[in-house]
Amino acid sequence: MIMAALETALEYLENGGAEVATIAMLAAEPENLKARAEAVAARLRESGADADAEIAVGEAPSQIGGGTLPRSAIPSAVLALKPNGKTLDQFAEALRAGENPTIGYVADGWMKFDFRTVFERQDRVLEETIIKALS
């Protein structure tokens, strides 16, 4: 089973690797990531989530890996939220508790969502998860 997956993965590497999820993530342009973050931010505001949290879009570095490549920073775009009614810990817990557990990171007093590691197909689900976690 693992071998079948590896064989297939190696086939695309021969073709430049665009189909390999991690390679596609590495290659994603920060402008495109920012556009996605802004689209989600706009929809959050439309849904009234800005009553429950301060909403911003900004720049922050992604990393290739934690353990094996601790110094690999790549420019990326984040959606940043500061909830009004709950602490960041409570917000993080609510994000993990839903049907689609979501893991962001806390920096400078904001909960940040880096779009480089979120698959584009997950943008809507991320948005719904955030709305539920804020309420």
Add this chain to the structure above:
Amino acid sequence: MSRRADAPTPAPSPRRIPQVDRVLQALADAPVPRPLVAKAVRAELARLRESGGEVPEFDALAAGIRADLERMARRRIMPVINATGVIIHTNLGRSPLSPRAADAAREVAASYCNLEIDLNTGKRGPRAGFLEACLAELCQAEAATVVNNCAAALVLILRHFALGKEVIISRGELVEIGGGFRIPEIMAASGARLREVGATNKTHLDDYRRAIGPDTGMILKVHKSNFYIEGFTAEAPPQDLATRAREHGSPFVSCLGSGGRRRPGARRSSTKPLPGEVLARGVCRLLQRRQIVGQSRRLQDHRGQSEATLPG
């Protein structure tokens, strides 16, 4: 006048511990397998019995057990959205498979497959011939194979090439990696003898040169993959180590520790060597994540071997 009216009001009788079956019924739709529900219920009721304290209301009791079971169910492996920005996140399952690779795994998992039969001849065949050929090509190696991880690859290599012999390694490279694997312990478990040379921050070619002798089984280089040493530092160039090992007739093994196959892009900095580059410098064998141990024809005459791996 009835006597009953005069009787003192009896103290409310303590609530009795409910029957296991009744609690089980109330938890019929708990999101974990039935035997685990039963185990949790029995444990909770036994705890109440032993504590001798007040028994909570039935609904509260059932709700408490349900909450525990729901927490347990959240420990099942399930997809999550990774918004951390760490692309290869160890706690979040590292690299996701592409849909096509996942389909290939699923198709084979639910069927029999040609694991050890060569469909061309109908005879028993090698396990991973196609995979190994692709991988070797990808890493510009002469041969390659796949094992679980770097630690496993290292154990296999040490056991095969250095059982009872000395393995020369820099004192700056006695690392611990994820899962608590430590180089000296891996070496002890493999039956090889650790021969440390140099210092934490500096190890020179001469240090290796002085240590090489009749007991030498291998020179090992372990890349600093999860930490950095900066400042007053030195390490021996791998190509010189390879030459020295070849002169002595011992393998030179390089443990890269991660699976990068190419530079992520000009603007992204990484100093980590890539498999092809390392092999080109004359390294005999190379270990990377999700590991490949390769053996070349050259291995047999001990002039060198090659090996490489797959992106983790």
